Amino acid sequence: MAKTNPGRFFEDYTVGETIDHAVPRTVSGGERALYHALYPARHALYSSDAFAQSCGLPASPLDDLAAFHVVFGKTVPDISLNALANLGYAEGRWLRPVYPGDTLRSSSEVIGLKQNSNGKSGVVWVRTKGENQRGETVMDYVRWVMVRKREAGSAAPEAIIPDLKPVLDVSDLVVPEGLDFTGYDFTLAGEPHRWGDYEVGETIDHVDGVTVEEAEHMMATRLWQNTAKVHFDATLREDGNRLIYGGHVISMARALSFNGLANAQMIVGLNGGAHANPCYSGDTIRAWTEVLDKAETGAPGVGALRLRLVATKGGEPFTLKGEDGKYLPHVMLDLDYWALMPM
């Protein structure tokens, strides 16, 4: 017993400390192929070395969300093993593409703590950083989770709530070195719509649906070495359901959004996200997008779109919250991100 990891409780965090997460990971063409087998991912820049090279990159990178999942997965044993809820994301930035052969590791700085009024749990804010084998940061993001206390009666720490940007400014975004969309091949990419064709407020129903299976979400979640028990052990809940990793829904919705956003090639910013309702095996995931903002990046031919990506299981597209301000039961994900698109 003593040798297994019980996870951290709310009392175990101190603002300012840095936690180095275990199990670094080298990625290869294997992770790429599995990503394409698990999600209907078709963005050309992540599918073809030749296409990526025509956009100024040395090769086709690992999908941005795959990089996120690898970095995120390492944090689970230290941050969310005793989490009661994953509350939010902010200030997420992709800083450098990840290529086959790269080795990723993660660390998190505790940047905020606030005990809940019930005295039984508290909110922990961390800024997580993923680094490659050269010590270069490939991405960072803030996440906050509600974590159980070890003892309900223990003393509360001083409440420190970090000051987080509700939305990243375009000047916060990092365009990968060398990226150049001036010679972009719209035919090979799959759709003719460019940055100028999208308007703020526009909504897109991505039309397709995928009914998810236990074997798939478990393979995906394991691939990222995310070990949270609820995803794997059908005996944990009375209803026998395994809770699907929220990141699985993110990747599925993003892949579905190809149909209408084939040229929103690279994700560079994560402004926020809510896992509104749980996803279970047998649910059919659909997605719709709303264009929230547009900006130029200064890189050659590269524009940025701020997009709200919503994943649902049934229900009308473009419906999100009820009159009470709460997410409707069919909404599983509400994600706010910045993507790069040819101008």
Add this chain to the structure above:
Amino acid sequence: MAKTNPGRFFEDYTVGETIDHAVPRTVSGGERALYHALYPARHALYSSDAFAQSCGLPASPLDDLAAFHVVFGKTVPDISLNALANLGYAEGRWLRPVYPGDTLRSSSEVIGLKQNSNGKSGVVWVRTKGENQRGETVMDYVRWVMVRKREAGSAAPEAIIPDLKPVLDVSDLVVPEGLDFTGYDFTLAGEPHRWGDYEVGETIDHVDGVTVEEAEHMMATRLWQNTAKVHFDATLREDGNRLIYGGHVISMARALSFNGLANAQMIVGLNGGAHANPCYSGDTIRAWTEVLDKAETGAPGVGALRLRLVATKGGEPFTLKGEDGKYLPHVMLDLDYWALMPM
């Protein structure tokens, strides 16, 4: 809505036009490993670099059917998104092995059109070509599909029906450069039977069966970036069944045929094929083969066998059609192909 791909309708095709399909794909050892995880594939030339090198190739290629699936998958958004039926294949040739690191793209020339007498749909013939990153054609084949018309009343195009060979002649087949079976290792390949041991008219029951699962066929179909909704969305049909991609059945049957045809190493020609009845999760796929023809290729030690490969779900082996000339309900696939075998 306007930004998603509605697919082409019968009226949208013109004989002579070439359609460049989107989303080129770089393949790696990941696709190879997944092919072996998804199908009981054991042909030694596609399993071992050392074996392939002993046969004169630079390395072990991607399975010929994997190459076919990649090339085929790209055509779906342009050719068969609104297809009512996949009617047939002809004149399929594998012209050059595909190796890890290669990037494939596809294009199709419309070579025939014929409106159906009901005025609601028509048949479209295309010759599809897969090319690698050096612009070399790796395979080409003809496929014809029945496609819905956008408007039932629209004018019919002039009927043009291409003149297709019912069977490729051995002189049409391309033996990969350098292929030499004179030093072939039958022990490592798994069976002693060589070209001379097979007789025209001989039938082989491949004995083994595989019960298929939703997670597997969806992973396979996504890996080839085939996005036809019927394979993924369980809400589309009243019975809740997802229709399994016909290519999944082809690959399963071919892999099962190892048991009795372990030395039918490379597929070089596709004479024709019919997806006789649909396949669903829970079906147990079996396979049998009939030797249709034999020929010498002129390459050192390399013979060719023309084989009929039939995939079934139950039923007696070697039964194919009823008295009415229609495929029996347990027959899922009737494929006619040329394979290379040591003499």
Add this chain to the structure above:
Amino acid sequence: MAKTNPGRFFEDYTVGETIDHAVPRTVSGGERALYHALYPARHALYSSDAFAQSCGLPASPLDDLAAFHVVFGKTVPDISLNALANLGYAEGRWLRPVYPGDTLRSSSEVIGLKQNSNGKSGVVWVRTKGENQRGETVMDYVRWVMVRKREAGSAAPEAIIPDLKPVLDVSDLVVPEGLDFTGYDFTLAGEPHRWGDYEVGETIDHVDGVTVEEAEHMMATRLWQNTAKVHFDATLREDGNRLIYGGHVISMARALSFNGLANAQMIVGLNGGAHANPCYSGDTIRAWTEVLDKAETGAPGVGALRLRLVATKGGEPFTLKGEDGKYLPHVMLDLDYWALMPM
């Protein structure tokens, strides 16, 4: 019929003969990624090139059990196609890590035969060897199986029962060339416990559980090109269950044992193993370990632990056999192995 492999019967084995198994296999990053997708494998040395290099290896090898499965899978068509039971393992040694790009082949020497008293079957002992493309042995092990006789009345061979070590001595173990744990990074590995922290007799409940699915165990079993029908064909048994390959349970249990044994990095010896009860889809696999012995290896910073790894489906941890000396129904695997751990 004549061309498919009927498998060998008891009469077909002769003590002293060597059987070269078919279908050599080149492994890549694809097999690595799939191993991580199929099992919750997190041992850092098999996850990160950089970590492996910090331990003196050239790169991160393929998981030791993946290497075992590849070597084992090739033996199935020759050894266990007509097996009634897989009776045991002994004297298994991992002699050299397997790296992406290596090509493995297997051969088995028949080292023992004993007809059963019922005259219908017999026990066959083989020593199987896996070799890489340079002819270096990467592992060897003894396995014995009960095999059906072709004819009940045929003559019995002279009974020869090999003299097998019940446990490998530490001097039998081979530490990979260059392995050095003196600079071992316990933080990156995931746990602080080193060799000195484990005591003989200590038991560890690995806490986590995984509910297994048909699609997963079939993908795993196919990946190792293990073709035993019972794993794939749901029509073979009256209850419609597919029997899960025992190696799937071994890999799952070993991966679960990370939680408490994160530093038991490399498997170097297999003393014995029993597949106590079958595993079916829907079972939730758990694992516990007992420390059986400890030894120093002489390599820098490298200790060895002899571990009993038990996989269960429910039931109390640390329970194994009933009063009748038989395995309790919830016990699926009882494995005895040597692992290397930093001192």
